[in-house]
Amino acid sequence: MSLQDSDSHFQRLREQTPESESYHERAREVTPLGVESNVRSMDPYPFYLGEAEGSYVTDIDGNEYLDFLMGLGPGILGHNHPAVVEQVKAQVEKCGDISALPQTVAIDVMEQIRDMTPSIETVRLANSGSEATMHAIRVARSYTGKSMIAKPEGGYAGAHDYALQSVSASVEALGPEERPNTVPYGTGIPDEVAETVVAFPFNDREATEEILREHADDLACVVIEPVLASCGVLPPADGYHEFLRELTAELDIVLLWDEVMTGFRLGPESAQGRFGVTPDMTTLAKVAGGGYQLGAFGGREEIMREIEPPADDPEAAWRESAFHGGTYNGHPVSCAAGLATLELLDGEPVYDHIEPLADRLFTGLEEAADEAGVDAAVQHIGSMGTVFMMDEVPETQRETWEADADRFADWWFEAAANGALFGNDDQYERFFTAYSNTEEQIDEAIEIAEDAFRAIADE
The missing domain is CATH 3.40.640.10 (Type I PLP-dependent aspartate aminotransferase-like (Major domain))
Known part of the structure; x- marks a missing residue:
């Protein structure tokens, strides 16, 4: 059974985002899937943005997230530099x-x-x-x-x-x-x-x-x-x-x-x-x-x-x-x-800042998965990377098909419920570090990720 069907993080997210759920009901009446782009669709509904600043986004329910999605990539400086x-x-x-x-x-x-x-x-x-x-x-x-x-x-x-x-x-x-x-x-x-x-x-x-x-x-x-x-x-x-x-x-x-x-x-x-x-x-x-x-x-x-x-x-x-x-x-x-x-x-020394932070983040994610006993292949280059729920790093698209997409989504929702967006719930999506990130934010994200890995390991 997927965590999305259980009473864990997914239920917590629904409880934390009633305004998003209500807005999505309106959105479904005016646009297919209730979103402006298919890639923003999420089951059962996406979070609707309220504000964004630096390394954080806040949804319309007031929930704040450390944001590593960064607009699907454009946000190299962070939001609203x-x-x-x-x-x-x-x-x-x-x-x-x-x-x-x-x-x-x-x-x-x-x-x-x-x-x-x-x-x-x-x-x-x-x-x-x-x-x-x-x-x-x-x-x-x-x-x-x-x-x-x-x-x-x-x-x-x-x-x-x-x-x-x-x-x-x-x-x-x-x-x-x-x-x-x-x-x-x-x-x-x-x-x-x-x-x-x-x-x-x-x-x-x-x-x-x-x-x-x-x-x-x-x-x-x-x-x-x-x-x-x-x-x-x-x-x-x-x-x-x-x-x-x-x-x-x-x-x-x-x-x-x-x-x-x-x-x-x-x-x-x-x-x-x-x-x-x-x-x-x-x-x-x-x-x-x-x-x-x-x-x-x-x-x-x-x-x-x-x-x-x-x-x-x-x-x-x-x-x-x-x-x-x-x-x-x-x-x-x-x-x-x-x-x-x-x-x-x-x-400015943007790359000297974001790439060491990316090394810290993606290395930390891999170590956190290992500590929790979860098979996760973490791949990154520069300040962009992703997590594949599999035991070996893939080199081709067909090799990525061996990854467990449902398990990734469970991990992602668990992390989101605790305040961090590692891309979106599709494991093929990338996530990024930004110039606005700090070492403290990266360490906080790794802690959230490790808790999420432990949660899916228990399931």
Whole structure:
């Protein structure tokens, strides 16, 4: 029997959150699942936010939680960092709504992104990570004149049809691990789209090379998260990205790194600086916007030039350039928040603070699980990590299927009932340390986690 069916923490949470339960009843009348995004859904209902500050969030019932979810990743500084709030307020007072005229703050943040990202020579802005990958794939197709893309099984690259392929499915649908099928994630995606996407197994060099060579003549790009983050946190095997960089260069395939999650999270130069590998194109969001709606994509200038209509025949734009547009691109408030965040990351010892705290947290979680006698494989890189309820650390998405998702949810709810949010109740979700965290907060979180491990061990 799951703890969710018992009278333990789950019942306590229901008793602690009557306002959230009441609000959720209203929400179900106006929106599917009662939430704005499927990933925010929780059984039987989510906590509704009241306030957020620094390392803490408070729900509408007044319950305070140490928050390591941090907005699914953007909150690298913590909630409402004073420098970000100051810049946002200043921009709102100057011109906070959309003008349809270029605003200088957008140029400022694009310069900052370019200067901090090794692969980016020129860049464009969007409103989300999904938009960024959608436009980047289109530009790569325009540049190469090819229509197919390749992505790793288990990798997430946005919520558009081309990216929602082989994110997750049954083993029967996915087929052999060395030669995975391309499988749409969810309904409403035309079967024909899957025919333009090639899936390959992450961290398997031999199989990856065989598949990419087979389809090289038709592949515009390989789009890949440098650390697979939609199925927990799966770092690359030693040499895998170096091998993939050499192979795509040899085959004239654009290497597109989706750094929406890892961008500026794994260092001031993102994952590409950490791993010492420079892709042809990069997509960014989350941390780049400092908690506001900002996405970006960029890369080598010759590739990004595909967006420009021919100067001698601008009327030929429809057939000779890759369209990129959007009313809210470069929204001044988002740009102000992103600029303030990136300037702090570039100028203050943020990573020297958050990464030792992450080592302390994730090492402490593993030790706490061991002390409680619970099989838990804790995986982290930099300031991001996750807990798999299994005895060995996984290297591929299929290996993560051996983890006990129900047990993770039981542990998560137990910890939440005592005041700490280790991501959300889905063990594939990541959680993070932030600049606002202190050693005392980390130690408090480990104590809460250990109590939760002991509770599920007793069950």
